[in-house]
Amino acid sequence: MAAERFIIRGDLGAATFLPWVRRHMGKLGLTGELGQSGEALVELRVEGPPDLIDALEMGVSLGPIEAWVESIERAPLNSL
Amino acid sequence: MTSEAIRNEWYPVALASQLGPEGRDTRLLGEPIRVDWAAQGRPRVRAADGREMATRLRYGHIWACPGTPSRELFDIPEADQPGRRLVDVGVVRVKCSPLRAVENFLDIAHFPFVHTDILGAEPHTEVGKYDVAIREEVDEVWATKVHFYQPQAAKSAAGGITTEYMYRVPAPTVSILYKTCPPRPGEWDVITLFVQPLEENLCEVWPWMALFDDETPMTDLIHFQQTIFLQDRSILENQLPRLLPLDPGMEIPTRADLTSVAYRRWLKRRGYTYGAQLVAA
Numbered sequence: 001m002a003a004e005r006f007i008i009r010g011d012l013g014a015a016t017f018l019p020w021v022r023r024h025m026g027k028l029g030l031t032g033e034l035g036q037s038g039e040a041l042v043e044l045r046v047e048g049p050p051d052l053i054d055a056l057e058m059g060v061s062l063g064p065i066e067a068w069v070e071s072i073e074r075a076p077l078n079s080l
Numbered sequence: 081m082t083s084e085a086i087r088n089e090w091y092p093v094a095l096a097s098q099l100g101p102e103g104r105d106t107r108l109l110g111e112p113i114r115v116d117w118a119a120q121g122r123p124r125v126r127a128a129d130g131r132e133m134a135t136r137l138r139y140g141h142i143w144a145c146p147g148t149p150s151r152e153l154f155d156i157p158e159a160d161q162p163g164r165r166l167v168d169v170g171v172v173r174v175k176c177s178p179l180r181a182v183e184n185f186l187d188i189a190h191f192p193f194v195h196t197d198i199l200g201a202e203p204h205t206e207v208g209k210y211d212v213a214i215r216e217e218v219d220e221v222w223a224t225k226v227h228f229y230q231p232q233a234a235k236s237a238a239g240g241i242t243t244e245y246m247y248r249v250p251a252p253t254v255s256i257l258y259k260t261c262p263p264r265p266g267e268w269d270v271i272t273l274f275v276q277p278l279e280e281n282l283c284e285v286w287p288w289m290a291l292f293d294d295e296t297p298m299t300d301l302i303h304f305q306q307t308i309f310l311q312d313r314s315i316l317e318n319q320l321p322r323l324l325p326l327d328p329g330m331e332i333p334t335r336a337d338l339t340s341v342a343y344r345r346w347l348k349r350r351g352y353t354y355g356a357q358l359v360a361a
Binding site: 020024027028051054055058059061062063064065068 | 326332333334335337338341344345349
């Protein structure tokens with residue numbers, strides 16, 4: 001198991017973005033929580049198998065059609 | 081009515097060597113068009129109302145832009161390199177989204193399962209790590225350092241080798257593959273997929289190649305590539321959803337799908353949605 005913080009940047013103001021991220025995490029069986037969020041930046045803390053955290057990054061980089069994810073910065077966390 | 085982002089791109093509409101004096105009636109982005117030769121051997125492409133489109137004759141094909149070209153037709157410098165054989169493979173009509181056809185071409189993971197004992201074979205199914213980027217300076221998708229074991233990488237290959245690939249997407253319905261060239265170390269064979277979007281879920285695919293291969297008869301080169309693409313066609317025509325989702329939808333992309341993800345991101349950023357599925361969140 002691994003724990004990471006994602007800093008997601010882009011055009012994230014669409015109302016659908018955060019629920020979409022939560023659903024995608026659930027689909028992958030990951031646990032975690034959303035931290036600070038705004039129209040240009042969303043912080044996400046996530047825990048689960050490293051391969052599935054990689055898959056979350058790939059899924060979120062596409063995101064829902066209404067949002068544009070410019071970049072995702074990842075950093076390891078000791079624990080959630 | 082399609083958007084300007086879609087209309088301002090270049091599309092292949094005919095193989096020059098097969099376009100006779102009678103011309104060709106076909107479709108582009110759901111609209112009827114006519115392709116023929118004007119005076120002095122100039123290619124001409126007209127919409128149903130008679131309006132002439134911007135055209136180019138390049139890489140063995142006639143290209144048309146139904147709107148105002150947002151940029152010049154992409155360059156393939158290898159097309160002018162002495163010693164290469166330029167191979168017009170012909171056309172394959174496929175009942176699929178034009179974007180699905182490009183995405184399939186970018187997918188290496190399917191080689192051992194669809195092109196068994198030609199482009200791949202079990203147990204060599206793992207796709208190693210490779211690099212993918214949207215190159216901002218040229219606004220193209222590039223995947224590099226792709227390595228894969230292939231039992232017969234090309235018509236000229238005598239046995240199995242680990243082949244290195246690069247993939248390039250210079251336009252939404254065009255993909256170019258650069259691969260290790262067995263008889264000419266240091267050079268890349270170029271295999272392209274030019275896709276003409278007839279409708280959102282119907283396209284004509286025109287593979288074209290620029291190879292260093294002086295020995296293989298032309299008919300064998302064409303047959304080899306047609307065999308590969310006909311194997312892909314049955315997969316493409318049964319893919320669901322039929323249109324290419326621009327969000328992951330029900331799919332769980334993995335590392336092997338990095339190029340596909342970059343391609344979809346690039347389409348999304350350009351607002352290119354012809355043949356795409358816009359899934360409600």
